[in-house]
Amino acid sequence: MTGQTSNYGATSAPPHQRTQSSTSSTKAVARTKILLLGQRRSGKTSIKEVLFNGLPPKQTFFLETTMRIVKHTYDTVTPLEIWDCPGNITVDTLGAPLSQFSALIFVIDIRDLYKQPISKLVEFIIAAYHDNPQLLVEVFVHKAEKLQDEKIENFRQIQERVQDHLVERECEQMPYNFHLTSVYDHSLHEAFSKVLHKLVHSLPFFEDLLNVFCANSQSPKAFLFDVASRLYVATDASPVDSATHNLCCDYLSMLNAFGPLYRTPTSRATRLRMPTAEPPPDNPLPVQTKDRFYPSAAATLHSSAPGTTLTYHLITPHLALLALVPTGVYEGRRGLLEYNVVFFPRRGAGDMCS
Amino acid sequence: MKKKVLLMGASGSGKTSMRSLIFSNNPASLTARLGATIDVEQNHVRFLGDLILNLWDCGGQDAFMDSYLTTQRSTIFQHVGVLIYVFDVETNEMHKDLEYYRDCLDGLRQFSPEAAVFLLVHKMDLVRDKDATYERKKKELQEQSEKQGQAITSVTVFGTSIYDESLYRAWSSIVHTLIPNASVLSKHLTIFAEACSATEVILFERTTFLVIATSSPPRSPPPEAAPFQELEATRYERTSELIKAFKHSCSRVREEFHSLEMELPEFSAVLDEMTKNTYVLIIVHDPTIETAALKLNIRMARRKFEELQGLT
Numbered sequence: 001m002t003g004q005t006s007n008y009g010a011t012s013a014p015p016h017q018r019t020q021s022s023t024s025s026t027k028a029v030a031r032t033k034i035l036l037l038g039q040r041r042s043g044k045t046s047i048k049e050v051l052f053n054g055l056p057p058k059q060t061f062f063l064e065t066t067m068r069i070v071k072h073t074y075d076t077v078t079p080l081e082i083w084d085c086p087g088n089i090t091v092d093t094l095g096a097p098l099s100q101f102s103a104l105i106f107v108i109d110i111r112d113l114y115k116q117p118i119s120k121l122v123e124f125i126i127a128a129y130h131d132n133p134q135l136l137v138e139v140f141v142h143k144a145e146k147l148q149d150e151k152i153e154n155f156r157q158i159q160e161r162v163q164d165h166l167v168e169r170e171c172e173q174m175p176y177n178f179h180l181t182s183v184y185d186h187s188l189h190e191a192f193s194k195v196l197h198k199l200v201h202s203l204p205f206f207e208d209l210l211n212v213f214c215a216n217s218q219s220p221k222a223f224l225f226d227v228a229s230r231l232y233v234a235t236d237a238s239p240v241d242s243a244t245h246n247l248c249c250d251y252l253s254m255l256n257a258f259g260p261l262y263r264t265p266t267s268r269a270t271r272l273r274m275p276t277a278e279p280p281p282d283n284p285l286p287v288q289t290k291d292r293f294y295p296s297a298a299a300t301l302h303s304s305a306p307g308t309t310l311t312y313h314l315i316t317p318h319l320a321l322l323a324l325v326p327t328g329v330y331e332g333r334r335g336l337l338e339y340n341v342v343f344f345p346r347r348g349a350g351d352m353c354s
Numbered sequence: 355m356k357k358k359v360l361l362m363g364a365s366g367s368g369k370t371s372m373r374s375l376i377f378s379n380n381p382a383s384l385t386a387r388l389g390a391t392i393d394v395e396q397n398h399v400r401f402l403g404d405l406i407l408n409l410w411d412c413g414g415q416d417a418f419m420d421s422y423l424t425t426q427r428s429t430i431f432q433h434v435g436v437l438i439y440v441f442d443v444e445t446n447e448m449h450k451d452l453e454y455y456r457d458c459l460d461g462l463r464q465f466s467p468e469a470a471v472f473l474l475v476h477k478m479d480l481v482r483d484k485d486a487t488y489e490r491k492k493k494e495l496q497e498q499s500e501k502q503g504q505a506i507t508s509v510t511v512f513g514t515s516i517y518d519e520s521l522y523r524a525w526s527s528i529v530h531t532l533i534p535n536a537s538v539l540s541k542h543l544t545i546f547a548e549a550c551s552a553t554e555v556i557l558f559e560r561t562t563f564l565v566i567a568t569s570s571p572p573r574s575p576p577p578e579a580a581p582f583q584e585l586e587a588t589r590y591e592r593t594s595e596l597i598k599a600f601k602h603s604c605s606r607v608r609e610e611f612h613s614l615e616m617e618l619p620e621f622s623a624v625l626d627e628m629t630k631n632t633y634v635l636i637i638v639h640d641p642t643i644e645t646a647a648l649k650l651n652i653r654m655a656r657r658k659f660e661e662l663q664g665l666t
């Protein structure tokens with residue numbers, strides 16, 4: 001969780017304080033703004049905390065109700081600013097025009113009564129239609145883990161009702177997407193990743209790079225993940241299969257958890273130190289230092305012949321390339337594979353990501 | 355060699371849940387599906403080749419408990435290696451639990467006075483003030499055990515929860531008492547660690563991923579090397595928990611976890627099969643040590659460790 005700064009409200013300071021130097025760093029970058037809306041207790045803050053503050057899903061139960069708009073900044077490929085709004089906010093009380101935002105995520109509790117949230121959602125969609133037709137509208141039908149059999153039925157019902165309302169108000173051209181989500185499994189990560197893709201302008205570029213990587217490394221699937229939030233920023237052209245995505249997500253969370261376990265106060269600094277120009281005088285042997293330290297990992301699965309290896313290579317402080325590679329390729333041509341990986345950021349992604 | 359392990363405690367205290375977590379690689383979220391255990395469920399778990407854990411999961415309803423203490427008394431309490439007694443931390447019937455526990459101790463003293471006793475204060479995730487509650491319960495349980503005289507050799511209390519690493523800590527220490535050559539293994543792991551320039555080497559059992567033995571800290575640590583004692587105290591059980599969780603993720607896509615190597619900013623590590631029923635984790639802080647070299651060392655050491663376990 002190193003890349004995360006929990007500078008709540010750093011940008012929500014009153015306007016007259018904004019000129020101060022403490023906020024200048026966060027103000028310097030233009031952030032993509034995401035609006036997080038929904039009824040009271042629908043799970044907005046849970047979503048934000050689980051994704052961007054690493055809160056364990058079980059702990060979301062203890063979160064306090066959000067009373068005022070909380071602006072959470074998060075640095076990844078595209079710097080984000082997530083506005084976590086209290087349940088009673090309306091288009092008028094938001095305090096900012098909808099045209100400022102790139103995406104609107106509306107959270108509906110799947111067990112809730114749908115009348116109120118849907119009419120509110122419709123209000124926002126209509127307002128967006130007039131102010132900012134480019135706004136991405138994403139509806140998260142949340143807390144899916146609470147229902148078993150009626151889950152799909154309720155999900156469909158919500159979609160239908162929203163559709164009906166919009167037809168009634170003659171606003172059906174506004175595009176919007178539905179996702180079934182839960183903080184207890186990977187559906188939230190997958191849904192939010194899909195939203196993120198639409199906000200990353202360099203997405204086609206990343207996708208091309210990943211396609212080239214997959215073709216040259218015989219990899220059936222590769223993801224570019226944001227390490228701390230475990231959202232994938234891009235993937236290659238082959239279709240995403242949820243099971244593979246879930247496995248990569250779990251793999252990443254294991255590696256994230258492993259780091260601090262065997263850390264010593266100095267290990268990180270000494271290991272990441274760039275090689276010094278001259279060897280220390282007390283050591284006659286030439287020091288073997290790596291050119292540069294590339295954090296990486298590999299997990300081999302299925303010990304028999306056609307096994308798969310899950311590789312992990314940290315490309316920038318925030319982004320990691322996760323790929324499924326045939327074990328034979330990994331073991332036989334590891335050097336070439338790593339060359340492909342090292343080549344990845346050199347093509348410019350490194351500059352773009354950082 | 356066969357060791358009998360009795361798993362006892364009130365109905366609903368979590369005995370079968372923890373068994374399913376440790377020995378069947380099920381995640382904590384699925385334990386809600388488990389039904390009540392009827393009478394005694396016996397399992398044989400092969401542990402480290404020649405050691406077989408004969409696990410008796412004893413259903414905890416009163417009727418069963420009464421019969422264990424009367425008609426089945428000799429069958430249940432004979433040849434016991436370890437008694438694990440589970441207490442639900444939030445129980446309303448502590449008094450009754452303790453009464454049964456004392457009766458079980460009586461039975462144990464009568465038939466297997468050598469047995470080690472472990473008391474698990476379970477479901478610790480439900481209480482807010484963990485440390486204070488645990489200390490209070492521990493004191494209470496120790497007092498109750500002492501009343502019974504000196505016949506029982508040792509009583510160890512652990513606070514556990516299936517939702518964190520505490521369960522692995524308790525069980526690692528339980529199996530540690532059952533492994534006959536733990537100190538020999540530890541000695542050889544230390545030699546192995548030195549050969550790898552490793553900070554630490556840990557040996558896990560394959561199916562449960564419980565810690566069997568670890569290398570002891572190097573006697574004269576090189577000055578610039580990482581100070582050993584500053585490593586995270588719960589790292590072994592956290593590792594068990596992480597690997598088990600990942601193994602479960604792999605099994606969901608019908609893959610089987612085999613090995614792992616990491617070169618993280620904080621350390622390098624290799625986790626690989628040592629013998630057919632153990633895994634070894636090597637932790638290295640020196641950035642010049644390549645993981646491939648560690649893998650080669652594991653391959654070279656394999657024969658020796660098979661010998662130590664009496665597999666050859």
